[in-house]
Amino acid sequence: MRRVAKLSAACIATAALAVTATACGSTSSDNAGSSSSSSGGGKGLQIGLAYDVGGRGDHSFNDSAARGVDKAKSDFGASVKELTAKTSDTEADREQRLQDLADAGYNPIVAVGFNYAQAVGKISAKYPKTSFGIIDSVVDGKNVNSITFTEEQGSYLAGVAAALKTKKDHVGFIGGVDSPLIKKFEAGYTQGVHDTNPKVKVDVQYLSHGQDFSGFSSPDKGQQAAQGMLDNGADVIYSAAGSSGNGAIEAVHGVKGAWAIGVDSDQYNIPGLAQYKSSILTSVVKNVDVGVYDFVKSVKDGKPLTGNNVYSLAKGGVSLATSGGFISDIQGKLDTAKQKIVSGQIKVKTAP
Numbered sequence: 001m002r003r004v005a006k007l008s009a010a011c012i013a014t015a016a017l018a019v020t021a022t023a024c025g026s027t028s029s030d031n032a033g034s035s036s037s038s039s040g041g042g043k044g045l046q047i048g049l050a051y052d053v054g055g056r057g058d059h060s061f062n063d064s065a066a067r068g069v070d071k072a073k074s075d076f077g078a079s080v081k082e083l084t085a086k087t088s089d090t091e092a093d094r095e096q097r098l099q100d101l102a103d104a105g106y107n108p109i110v111a112v113g114f115n116y117a118q119a120v121g122k123i124s125a126k127y128p129k130t131s132f133g134i135i136d137s138v139v140d141g142k143n144v145n146s147i148t149f150t151e152e153q154g155s156y157l158a159g160v161a162a163a164l165k166t167k168k169d170h171v172g173f174i175g176g177v178d179s180p181l182i183k184k185f186e187a188g189y190t191q192g193v194h195d196t197n198p199k200v201k202v203d204v205q206y207l208s209h210g211q212d213f214s215g216f217s218s219p220d221k222g223q224q225a226a227q228g229m230l231d232n233g234a235d236v237i238y239s240a241a242g243s244s245g246n247g248a249i250e251a252v253h254g255v256k257g258a259w260a261i262g263v264d265s266d267q268y269n270i271p272g273l274a275q276y277k278s279s280i281l282t283s284v285v286k287n288v289d290v291g292v293y294d295f296v297k298s299v300k301d302g303k304p305l306t307g308n309n310v311y312s313l314a315k316g317g318v319s320l321a322t323s324g325g326f327i328s329d330i331q332g333k334l335d336t337a338k339q340k341i342v343s344g345q346i347k348v349k350t351a352p
Contacts, residue, residue, distance in 0.1 A: 044076075044077055045079070047079070049065065050083050051113075052115060053242070057272075059246055060246075060264040062242075113136055121144075131299045135147050143306065147291035154285070154313060157313075160196045160333065161281060168233055172205070173189050173237070174205055175205070175215070178206040178208070182241075186352050219246045230258060234258075235257060235258045249280060250276060261283065264286045267321075
């Protein structure tokens with residue numbers, strides 16, 4: 001049975017990192033976003049980062065991981081190598097990406113996204129002296145730190161907000177890829193909506209299925225899906241779709257009185273989305289940056305985190321952003337729902 005590690009005090013201490021923190025993540029797999037610091041000569045901490053599709057600059061999932069590494073780089077004088085997945089990746093491509101980082105001496109190595117689960121399991125076993133971290137999946141390994149989140153809990157609060165803000169009793173959910181992880185977002189959101197107002201209709205659409213991960217990096221698909229929901233009468237749309245969600249936000253912005261709910265990062269505060277901020281009701285913030293930073297720090301301190309470290313609502317791992325003040329009028333009801341989740345009075349589903 002897998003050990004479930006409790007979050008350390010360092011995790012709580014670094015929660016401040018997540019002020020603008022962060023479902024998923026063009027993408028060259030060779031030199032995308034590579035960088036190094038002044039630590040030089042291969043000495044000091046060397047961090048390897050393997051992004052999901054979308055990579056740095058997705059305004060969402062990958063960017064949150066990047067913030068964690070950027071802080072670690074600044075605080076510890078580390079050097080960093082970043083590689084980014086392609087939508088056409090095979091399992092062999094993901095394994096090779098991690099192996100290239102390990103062969104080059106990077107330690108720790110962080111794999112961003114559940115797509116890397118099999119590759120992390122295989123490559124970590126070949127490099128037992130290297131510490132591997134993986135986001136959004138649980139991988140058994142003595143040198144593996146699984147960094148997971150209670151996405152369904154944050155999404156439940158988004159559902160409460162949507163149900164309280166809709167004027168048409170009709171909302172929507174857009175998932176990037178039809179997968180167990182994204183189903184957690186859908187399940188929590190739908191439950192939050194219906195617990196608040198059973199009369200509200202929830203439209204659900206996924207942008208890709210199976211091994212097609214383009215749904216995480218296709219803003220055009222996100223825009224089309226959102227437009228279809230808007231045309232069908234929805235006026236609040238929550239997207240858990242990586243950079244595809246940016247297209248959904250754009251579509252919502254074009255409709256007066258409609259709201260978008262962001263994901264992973266506080267998308268109201270993302271410079272690349274500034275022109276749409278007046279339409280971003282809130283965001284389900286998933287503090288990937290905190291998880292990444294905690295892991296890197298643990299390796300630097302000589303006590304690498306391992307096991308499954310769960311970042312929950314109670315521990316600040318997920319939260320609902322308040323930027324813009326658009327949910328201030330319903331904050332009391334949101335706080336009540338949060339407390340019921342934390343206390344266990346509300347059990348949030350992890351599957352629809």
